[in-house]
Amino acid sequence: MSPTVAVVGASLAGLSAARALREQSYDGRIVVLGDEPHAPYDRPPLSKGFLAGTTSLDDITLTAPDDEDLALEWRLHTTAVGLDRVSRSVLLDDGTELQADGVVLATGARARRLPGAEGLDGVHVLRSLDDAISLRADLVAAGRLVVIGAGFIGAEVASTARGLGLEVTVVESQPVPLAAPLGTDMGAVCAELHADHGTRLLTGTGVAGLVGTTRVEAVELTDGTRLPADVVVVGIGAIPNTEWLAHSGVALGNGVLTDACGATNTPGVVAVGDCAAAWSAVAERHVRIEHWTSALEQPATAVATLLGTGGPAPTPVPYFWSDQYGARIQFAGSRQEGDVARVVEGSCADRSFLVLYERDGHPVAVLGMNQPRLFTRWRRQLRSAAPTPR
Amino acid sequence: MIPVCPTTALPPGEATRVEADEPIAVFNVDGEFYAIDDTCTHQDASLADGWLDGCTVECPLHASCFDLRTGKVSGPPAKTPVRTHRVVVQDGMVYVQTEPVADGVA
Numbered sequence: 405m406s407p408t409v410a411v412v413g414a415s416l417a418g419l420s421a422a423r424a425l426r427e428q429s430y431d432g433r434i435v436v437l438g439d440e441p442h443a444p445y446d447r448p449p450l451s452k453g454f455l456a457g458t459t460s461l462d463d464i465t466l467t468a469p470d471d472e473d474l475a476l477e478w479r480l481h482t483t484a485v486g487l488d489r490v491s492r493s494v495l496l497d498d499g500t501e502l503q504a505d506g507v508v509l510a511t512g513a514r515a516r517r518l519p520g521a522e523g524l525d526g527v528h529v530l531r532s533l534d535d536a537i538s539l540r541a542d543l544v545a546a547g548r549l550v551v552i553g554a555g556f557i558g559a560e561v562a563s564t565a566r567g568l569g570l571e572v573t574v575v576e577s578q579p580v581p582l583a584a585p586l587g588t589d590m591g592a593v594c595a596e597l598h599a600d601h602g603t604r605l606l607t608g609t610g611v612a613g614l615v616g617t618t619r620v621e622a623v624e625l626t627d628g629t630r631l632p633a634d635v636v637v638v639g640i641g642a643i644p645n646t647e648w649l650a651h652s653g654v655a656l657g658n659g660v661l662t663d664a665c666g667a668t669n670t671p672g673v674v675a676v677g678d679c680a681a682a683w684s685a686v687a688e689r690h691v692r693i694e695h696w697t698s699a700l701e702q703p704a705t706a707v708a709t710l711l712g713t714g715g716p717a718p719t720p721v722p723y724f725w726s727d728q729y730g731a732r733i734q735f736a737g738s739r740q741e742g743d744v745a746r747v748v749e750g751s752c753a754d755r756s757f758l759v760l761y762e763r764d765g766h767p768v769a770v771l772g773m774n775q776p777r778l779f780t781r782w783r784r785q786l787r788s789a790a791p792t793p794r
Numbered sequence: 795m796i797p798v799c800p801t802t803a804l805p806p807g808e809a810t811r812v813e814a815d816e817p818i819a820v821f822n823v824d825g826e827f828y829a830i831d832d833t834c835t836h837q838d839a840s841l842a843d844g845w846l847d848g849c850t851v852e853c854p855l856h857a858s859c860f861d862l863r864t865g866k867v868s869g870p871p872a873k874t875p876v877r878t879h880r881v882v883v884q885d886g887m888v889y890v891q892t893e894p895v896a897d898g899v900a
């Protein structure tokens with residue numbers, strides 16, 4: 405019987421793993437399990453073009469006609485509920501199990517929800533296609549949107565909703581939005597896009613609760629302010645989908661713990677994408693990166709590990725982008741507290757700039773707004789200068 | 795044929811954008827010149843601003859990858875290939891022919 409690899413998760417990381425298996429000459433059976441009923445789709449447009457109605461489902465489908473050649477066995481609308489590490493069997497919600505020779509864990513993450521918001525209509529998170537369809541239906545009929553959390557998802561939803569003509573308020577508990585990824589100064593600069601486009605931003609303000617009986621009517625802040633709302637979007641981060649592995653013996657932390665090459669503590673089991681916390685030699689700890697590009701790039705390494713053909717650990721330069729209010733924000737590298745940010749091109753006032761983050765005089769990260777060409781040059785430079793792990 | 799630039803103005807690893815009915819991106823990969831449609835088929839972005847890695851260009855915005863030799867998509871989210879164009883080097887000048895090399899390269 406031909407060997408079987410089970411890919412648990414049918415989004416970008418799972419699809420990339422399946423493609424990588426074939427690229428690396430694995431000719432056995434590949435079963436891709438996905439809990440959603442949908443074929444793999446691209447998530448970034450869900451808060452932008454798809455939510456705005458300018459991008460169709462067909463546009464965001466990830467699979468291409470060439471993928472037919474991969475001979476993948478799709479099992480969608482099927483949830484993995486457990487893993488037997490000895491027999492390497494994936495237990496499924498329909499009571500059956502899938503015995504495999506290799507397992508790729510790619511179950512992603514889910515949106516963190518606001519406690520107390522259960523059962524209240526008009527309150528949304530945005531992570532999946534179904535989330536986006538349901539949010540869009542509510543937005544087109546609404547006048548006032550309150551977004552809780554001024555991270556990238558929150559900012560992009562606010563931007564799209566302004567484009568749809570809604571009155572938008574964004575509430576952020578931290579004093580400065582995006583301070584963790586971008587630093588205080590640059591977080592503040594990026595947050596100015598909200599005011600530029602008529603979105604009200606309230607910072608340093610906690611949410612006390614939601615008001616409404618069957619449908620949300622307002623968001624109540626910790627200072628007592630009530631913000632009337634027809635729709636509320638909660639964008640307060642994501643939680644890795646790893647609970648199903650709790651009794652499997654696979655080592656877990658903030659995600660499935662892996663080495664720098666995607667190997668878990670369990671032979672024949674690797675993990676990739678948003679559910680995986682890979683060892684970073686630079687940070688000297690496990691780091692769970694939720695970036696699109698990580699979900700795209702990690703699987704090639706992890707699959708080589710699974711097939712026993714892996715080489716040295718890669719030294720990726722994390723990269724993400726965000727499109728808001730027509731502005732293109734791009735970031736690459738790893739910023740730490742204390743790094744010095746310096747504008748090397750353009751100006752923040754013009755909303756067109758390149759900022760270099762330096763540590764001990766060396767560039768460690770780069771941020772661009774509306775500077776794709778220059779940004780790409782710096783991103784390349786960071787990659788070639790990436791330190792080799794010890 | 796559309797004149798692009800002298801060969802010396804486009805060193806290896808560099809790219810330039812040429813205005814035409816549909817803008818064209820011309821790349822120098824270790825001395826070999828390639829030309830493809832400049833606009834990414836995923837969303838409006840200039841591939842001449844992209845990241846060149848061997849014969850692959852990565853879109854500067856959303857990381858779609860295209861093979862410069864065939865125009866085929868080698869990385870998502872794009873699904874539609876770009877057209878390739880013939881490059882001619884004559885007397886130290888780089889030119890592109892605006893008629894696509896092959897119809898329906900896909």
